[in-house]
Amino acid sequence: MSQDDILQKVRKIVSEQLSVEETEVAPESSFANDLGADSLDTVELVMALEEEFDIEIPDEAAEGIGTVQAAVDYIKQKVAV
Amino acid sequence: MTTLGIELKRVVITGLGAITPIGNTQTEYWDGLLRGQNGIDRITLFDASRHDCRIAGEVKGFDPHAYMERKDAKRMDRFAQFAVAASKQALADAKFVINDLNAEQVGTLIGTGIGGLKVMEDQQEICLTRGPDRCSPFTVPMMIANMAAGLTAIHIGAKGPNSCTVTACAAGSNAIGDAFRLLQRGYAQAMVCGGTEAAITPLAFAGFASAKALSTRNDDPAHACRPFDRDRDGFVMGEGAGILVLEELEHALSRGAHIYAEIVGYGMTCDAYHITSPVPGGEGAARAMQLAMKDAGLVPEDISYINAHGTSTPANDSTETAAIKKALGDHAYNVAISSTKSMTGHLLGGSGGIEAVATIMAVEGDRVPPTINLEHPDEACDLDYIANHSREQPVEVALSNSFGFGGHNVTLAFRKYR
Structure with missing residues (x-):
């Protein structure tokens, strides 16, 4: 899966989970600061990403995923393994 | 007061x-x-x-x-x-x-x-x-x-x-x-x-x-x-x-608000009898109505309309009828009573809310909503339930009854604002 494929999927999921337009979801967007996610939204978002990419994101890793790009980077190294 | x-x-x-x-x-x-x-x-x-x-x-x-x-x-x-x-x-x-x-x-x-x-x-x-x-x-x-x-x-x-x-x-x-x-x-x-x-x-x-x-x-x-x-x-x-x-x-x-009606009484009792069945004779429900009237300084003859709990279960409707008679005495036969649940179904915890709305509208507009589907009144239900068609009549004071599993009995009293 290419970086771009991952980005498109992540943008779609983020848009659905946080009820924001996909066009508002940029790689540099911060979930909390730009897209209005609170702590519960973040947990739900991580769960949705886990399901979509069939991976596990441990809590410690999830805490470090604050932006769309950070999510893409994390998923990329997970699915590449 | x-x-x-x-x-x-x-x-x-x-x-x-x-x-x-x-x-x-x-x-x-x-x-x-x-x-x-x-x-x-x-x-x-x-x-x-x-x-x-x-x-x-x-x-x-x-x-x-x-x-x-x-x-x-x-x-x-x-x-x-x-x-x-x-x-x-x-x-x-x-x-x-x-x-x-x-x-x-x-x-x-x-x-x-x-x-x-x-x-x-x-x-x-x-x-x-x-x-x-x-x-x-x-x-x-x-x-x-x-x-x-x-x-x-x-x-x-x-x-x-x-x-x-x-x-x-x-x-x-x-x-x-x-x-x-x-x-x-x-x-x-x-x-x-x-x-x-x-x-x-x-x-x-x-x-x-x-x-x-x-x-x-x-x-x-x-x-x-x-x-x-x-x-x-x-x-x-x-x-x-x-x-x-x-x-x-x-x-x-x-602030010059429109006033629909005044809330004047609140009565609350418990049957302390059974988890789902009302106490036979309805004494708990009767006391709730009496307490609401007392709270408001009302006597039975003041009551024009009762929005009944009226669930359509065999036990409730006959027991509530008995309770109304116990609470209001002979005046029970003069009161207009309806169960608007006949139209909405039973909203459980929501029912007290929408039925208060109905009771307040009856008090404000002097119109009482009917009990629909009342074709053959039960022998044990012999009061005036406003069968099938709404009625225009003066409504000075009205009660709204709600009873719940656990034996909870609640009556609210509303009066025309003057």
Whole structure:
């Protein structure tokens, strides 16, 4: 899966989970600061990403995923393994 | 009026909101009641094909996004969506604006019988089939019963007293009564209060059906809910919310608010008898009515109309009839009584809310809604239940009854504002 494929999927999921337009979801967007996610939204978002990419994101890793790009980077190294 | 040396304030109703099986505004609801509109049909909210009862009074065409952002609606169970929507309607109707200056003087008190049952059932299934780590982080905040009151306060910005009554089918009336008490004693200037429910779910239908509480007239939903009729065979579940804006009289007058009616009495008792059955003879319910009248300084002859609990179960309707006779004596035969559940079904904790709306509209407009499907009155039900057609008549004072599993009996008294 290419970086771009991952980005498109992540943008779609983020848009659905946080009820924001996909066009508002940029790689540099911060979930909390730009897209209005609170702590519960973040947990739900991580769960949705886990399901979509069939991976596990441990809590410690999830805490470090604050932006769309950070999510893409994390998923990329997970699915590449 | 004083009680225990405390000067009690008068409390009036200045706003009404309703999401019901016969209309999603207070106006549609009231017009529907006066027309005798049936709100009962086959269940569409879940696949009920394996259930003994397959009929209900569903809310139709409700769009939560008319009242809240998409994201807020998604993290809210249907019972809370109904409450937020009806509360916003009631505040708009009252032309009451909550701002930084008055927010701490406005409270919220919304009852529910069960809470977010749909979310509870869905997440339980996920927990068992896919594992505990797949449960939504919104599971608990969506299912807990107090969240209708909590979310409504968030959405309207009410920072005053906030609570939730969970007294089964009496919950909505308890919420209004408790809000009335808070305002009488000056703990707030206005209270957004009432009841909400959204329990048309597989588990609720399985449980109520096992308890033999539900009508199984599945082939004829329009005539299934028939309070006081000899052929009644159980209650029909409804859903929705009824919300009032209660306001301290001087506060309402100072802002030139429209006053629908005055709330003057609140009676609350317990049968202390059985978890689901009313005590034979209805002495607990009778005492609730007597206490509400005493609270308001009323005598039986003052009562023009009673919005009955009238569930259409064999036990309730005859027992409630006996209770009305016990409470009102010979005047019971002169009082207009109706069960608007015949049209909406039984909204459990929401019923006290929408039935208060109906009772208040009757007091304001001197029109009483009917009991539909009353074709052959039960021998044990020999009072005037306003069979099938609404009636114009003076309504000076009216009572609204709500009784709940656990033996809770609640009566509210409303009087024309003068």
